[in-house]
Amino acid sequence: MDRVSELARTKAAVIFTKSSCCMCHSIKTLFYDLGASPAVYELDREPRGKEMESALQKxxxxPTFPAVFIGGTYVGSAKDVLGAHLDGSLRDMLIEAKAIWF
Structure with a gap:
């Protein structure tokens, strides 16, 4: 769990994904379209990915994927991120965490 928490704080925006997850791909694309460059950890390709997935569940x-952290704080999964995008708060969170600049 310490590793996941540490990674979640490494950059302003962090996304834990699985390479085969279509919603994970959609969330990554949304962040790139907003001008963010998140740290992306594809846990099915990480040596300790199963342990990290378990830590995310704890x-x-x-659902476990995608797991989005902004400014070191857990924002949620795809549904939560898309909701925040629709109400405009995702952009504000990214600006506040200095993941994007305007």
Whole structure:
């Protein structure tokens, strides 16, 4: 769990994904379209990916993928991120965390 928490704080925006997950791809694309360059960890390609997935579940990430952190804080999964994008708060969170500049 320490590794996941540490990685979540490494950059302003962090996304834990699986390479085969279509929603993960959509969320990554959304962040890139907004001008953010998130740290992306594809856990099915990480040596300790199963342990990290378990740690995400213990942190309350449900569903586990994608798990989005902005400014070191867990934002949620695809549904939560898309909701925040629709109400305009995602952009504000990214600006506040200095993941994008305007």
């Amino acid at each position: 942190l309350g990430c449900n």
